[in-house]
Amino acid sequence: MATLKKLKSWFYPVTPFTIVTILGIVIAIQSIYIGLTYESPMILYPIMVIPIVVFIFVMYVLDRFFIKSTPYYIIFVIELILSTGGYVGFKYMNGTNDIHVNTNEDYILVIYNAKENSMNNFKKTDLFSKELKLNENVIHLNPSLYLDDDIRILPPKSWKGGFQNIGKYHFDNDSIPYLYISKTFSPTEQKHIEQQFIDSLLSQIYHK
Structure with a gap:
């Protein structure tokens, strides 16, 4: 009976931290499963999640x-x-702006030369996250988004997998940033990761 009463005290009365814990x-169990089941970089998921859950559990011990000794409503309001x-x-810390590219080509070329605000084309998917879905492999974005980690x-x-190349293309005394992503490292597709091939793509675009 004493054991049951002790166990009950860990869950009752219910507070916001009870639900969060x-x-x-x-989520911690799910993250461990994902980390062990899927390939890298998903192993980073439990590494990020578990310390946060441990911190939450410590806070819940303090809650209990x-x-x-503290009125329930005060605990409830503070924890809420x-x-x-x-x-x-x-x-906010995990907010992202994702561009989902759907293409049958073996490469994606992002050129940062658009004059309009590219973020206007994104659609909100979460509190601090947005996404843009495209069915083309040549993408034009505003230069302000170049090297933006978000x-x-x-x-x-x-x-x-694939190959990525970040650089700048010089045209008419202008330096135009770009990001090139190739589908594979395969030797049969070696030309797709050579700088000469990337420059030829950019040249075709700017000399139409």
Whole structure:
């Protein structure tokens, strides 16, 4: 009976941290499964998630300590504010702007020469995340997005790896940034990762 009462004290009364801790444990188990099942870089997922869940569990231990001596409504309000702030902060830190590219070509060429604000074409998918879906392999973006870590160019899911080249193309006394992504490192596609091939693509675009 004493054991049952002790076990009950870990879950009752229910506070916001009770829900957060349970969800955290579920997410931690899921992250371990993903990390062990899928290939790199998914192994980084549990490495990032587990320390956060451990911190949440420590906070929940403190919750169980203070719940015995502090009025319930005070604990509830404080934890609700902390949980909401933590959720918003987590979403902000992990917000991304993804460009999903669907193409049958073996390469993707992103040229940062668009004059309009490219972010106007993105659609909101989350609190701090947006996405843009394209069915073309030559993409024009605003120069302000060049080397922006918040912008992710996502090739077709069928691509297993690839080669990336970041550089600048010189045309009419102008230096135009670009990002080139090739589907494969295969020797049979060697020409697709040579600088001469990339320059020829850019030349065709600018000398039409």
